[in-house]
Amino acid sequence: MEQQALKLSEVYGQGKPVISFELFPPKTDGGMESLFEHLKELVRCKPAFITCTYGAGGSTRERTLEVLRSIHAAHPKMPTASHLTCVGSSRDELRGYIRRAVEAGVDRIVALRGDPPQGETAFQPAAGGLSYAEELVRLIRDEFPALGVIVAGYPETHPEAPSMAKDLEHLKRKVDAGADAIVTQLFYDNGDYFRFRDRCADAGITVPVVPGLLPVTNLTQIKRITEMCGTHLTQKLVRRLAVHGDDDEGQFSVGVYHAARQAEELIEQGAPGIHFYVLNKSRAAALICRALALFTPVE
Numbered sequence: 001m002e003q004q005a006l007k008l009s010e011v012y013g014q015g016k017p018v019i020s021f022e023l024f025p026p027k028t029d030g031g032m033e034s035l036f037e038h039l040k041e042l043v044r045c046k047p048a049f050i051t052c053t054y055g056a057g058g059s060t061r062e063r064t065l066e067v068l069r070s071i072h073a074a075h076p077k078m079p080t081a082s083h084l085t086c087v088g089s090s091r092d093e094l095r096g097y098i099r100r101a102v103e104a105g106v107d108r109i110v111a112l113r114g115d116p117p118q119g120e121t122a123f124q125p126a127a128g129g130l131s132y133a134e135e136l137v138r139l140i141r142d143e144f145p146a147l148g149v150i151v152a153g154y155p156e157t158h159p160e161a162p163s164m165a166k167d168l169e170h171l172k173r174k175v176d177a178g179a180d181a182i183v184t185q186l187f188y189d190n191g192d193y194f195r196f197r198d199r200c201a202d203a204g205i206t207v208p209v210v211p212g213l214l215p216v217t218n219l220t221q222i223k224r225i226t227e228m229c230g231t232h233l234t235q236k237l238v239r240r241l242a243v244h245g246d247d248d249e250g251q252f253s254v255g256v257y258h259a260a261r262q263a264e265e266l267i268e269q270g271a272p273g274i275h276f277y278v279l280n281k282s283r284a285a286a287l288i289c290r291a292l293a294l295f296t297p298v299e
């Protein structure tokens with residue numbers, strides 16, 4: 001019989017910073033090959049678990065499952081989580097996906113609403129589908145009680161939310177529906193995280209609020225990503241990156257230095273761990289984990 005992964009409350013309850021890595025499903029076979037090369041290095045950092053994102057409208061569904069299945073085959077002891085969004089799926093289709101994810105060895109689901117399809121501004125649930133992540137959390141809790149559930153939190157407030165207070169209210173509802181942990185949207189100013197964590201505590205949210213960090217490796221790319229997700233880049237970071245012009249290695253060094261400083265301060269100030277958005281590359285995250293000796297033994 002397969003060994004059951006620890007519950008998320010146990011993973012985050014050991015008083016040690018918990019490292020997790022987030023991958024995305026590559027579009028091509030070449031991308032898959034490259035990902036599995038980088039995965040070897042990432043696994044050496046002993047993360048507590050690895051997650052794989054789920055593309056808009058389920059467009060990457062098969063690839064997401066393939067990535068998770070392959071991680072399980074190569075590293076059977078490594079707990080995994082599949083991201084899942086409500087976009088374009090009925091309740092039955094969501095159930096069907098979760099069953100397949102469990103067969104692929106997944107222990108946890110990152111339960112999300114997802115974004116409206118490109119060109120649309122408001123989220124429309126699919127026929128027979130769900131409108132908010134909260135409903136997906138409830139479905140998983142009711143029908144797949146053995147799975148851990150992670151939800152998304154937004155230190156700088158979700159771009160569609162009418163106010164910070166309302167967004168927090170909605171986050172609390174996701175937690176009350178049964179989420180075990182919150183992973184945050186990426187941010188570059190730790191003050192945003194600390195204020196968010198305090199607001200969560202004031203609202204009575206007691207599950208771990210895990211900071212999500214994306215080490216910048218390229219200024220053009222990060223400007224596009226942060227604009228998309230409504231995160232601000234600090235002026236100091238932008239200035240430092242810009243100094244390097246087209247020098248990729250220079251920009252990489254700045255990004256790693258900034259993320260390492262962020263991670264160090266976050267851990268010192270009691271963050272439960274760091275969730276690294278690694279964008280299928282290992283070098284930045286591995287450097288930071290080594291430099292700060294951030295390793296979470298799998299067992």
Ligand SMILES: Cc1cc2nc3c(=O)[nH]c(=O)nc-3n(C[C@H](O)[C@H](O)[C@H](O)COP(=O)(O)OP(=O)(O)OC[C@H]3O[C@@H](n4cnc5c(N)ncnc54)[C@H](O)[C@@H]3O)c2cc1C
Nearest residue numbers: 053054083112113114115132133152158160161167170185
């Ligand atoms: C850690 C993390 C991982 C992610 N992974 C993926 C991924 O794999 N694939 C992908 O496509 N996207 C992913 N995203 C992006 C995410 O899908 C978008 O940010 C999306 O716009 C919101 O999803 P959510 O789960 O936070 O939604 P929700 O929690 O449902 O919130 C969406 C909006 O609705 C509001 N709201 C919530 N509940 C209610 C309610 N009951 N009444 C009224 N308003 C309400 C909220 O305030 C918010 O503005 C990820 C984001 C994060 C932070």
